[in-house]
Amino acid sequence: DADVTQTPRNRITKTGKRIMLECSQTKGHDRMYWYRQDPGLGLQLIYYSFDVKDINKGEISDGYSVSRQAQAKFSLSLESAIPNQTALYFCATSEGRDAAEQYFGPGTRLTVT
Amino acid sequence: GQNIDQPTEMTATEGAIVQINCTYQTSGFNGLFWYQQHAGEAPTFLSYNVLDGLEEKGRFSSFLSRSKGYSYLLLKELQMKDSASYLCAVMDSNYQLIWGAGTKLIIKP
Numbered sequence: 516d517a518d519v520t521q522t523p524r525n526r527i528t529k530t531g532k533r534i535m536l537e538c539s540q541t542k543g544h545d546r547m548y549w550y551r552q553d554p555g556l557g558l559q560l561i562y563y564s565f566d567v568k569d570i571n572k573g574e575i576s577d578g579y580s581v582s583r584q585a586q587a588k589f590s591l592s593l594e595s596a597i598p599n600q601t602a603l604y605f606c607a608t609s610e611g612r613d614a615a616e617q618y619f620g621p622g623t624r625l626t627v628t
Numbered sequence: 629g630q631n632i633d634q635p636t637e638m639t640a641t642e643g644a645i646v647q648i649n650c651t652y653q654t655s656g657f658n659g660l661f662w663y664q665q666h667a668g669e670a671p672t673f674l675s676y677n678v679l680d681g682l683e684e685k686g687r688f689s690s691f692l693s694r695s696k697g698y699s700y701l702l703l704k705e706l707q708m709k710d711s712a713s714y715l716c717a718v719m720d721s722n723y724q725l726i727w728g729a730g731t732k733l734i735i736k737p
Contacts, residue, residue, distance in 0.1 A: 558727040560724065622670055
């Protein structure tokens with residue numbers, strides 16, 4: 516079984532709809548991250564969490580919110596989706612040390628029409 | 629601002645050697661990572677450099693020069709399965725990863 520899972524894998528939604536992307540991990544890692552990837556751009560950090568009670572904004576948090584329901588679960592919400600949020604979204608986890616490698620989920624391809 | 633530069637695309641021949649360069653300008657430095665990403669898939673970790681010099685791991689090696697803000701990933705004995713994008717990422721003074729846009733490597737028979 517995959518260590519980091521994301522649901523759904525693909526989603527098409529309409530402008531103005533609320534949507535939630537979910538991430539679960541079995542690696543026992545404290546740190547979790549949400550990124551978006553657009554063609555021709557590097558991964559951009561949306562939010563990150565170093566433990567259940569610690570949530571931080573990344574470089575592009577506007578229009579997004581997150582919830583860390585448990586050590587193993589980290590959800591990303593788009594309160595009112597807009598077309599420029601069409602992208603590939605990745606969840607990642609890492610150990611609780613600063614230079615740890617990150618382990619990525621398979622990604623969610625989101626299209627906002 | 630913070631910036632990571634790497635070539636957009638490179639082409640190489642099966643069995644050959646290819647070097648993918650990465651230059652960076654960041655607020656602080658706490659290490660440089662290379663990840664491999666096949667099309668439509670998740671990035672996977674390849675290497676981490678925090679000190680100057682060459683780190684070798686099988687067919688892949690990664691080099692770092694902190695004074696020059698420069699790294700390269702060297703792939704030897706190229707195989708068709710090495711066709712992928714290679715992402716360079718630098719950990720800044722706040723221990724946040726700054727990602728390059730990636731280099732798409734095309735391997736030809």
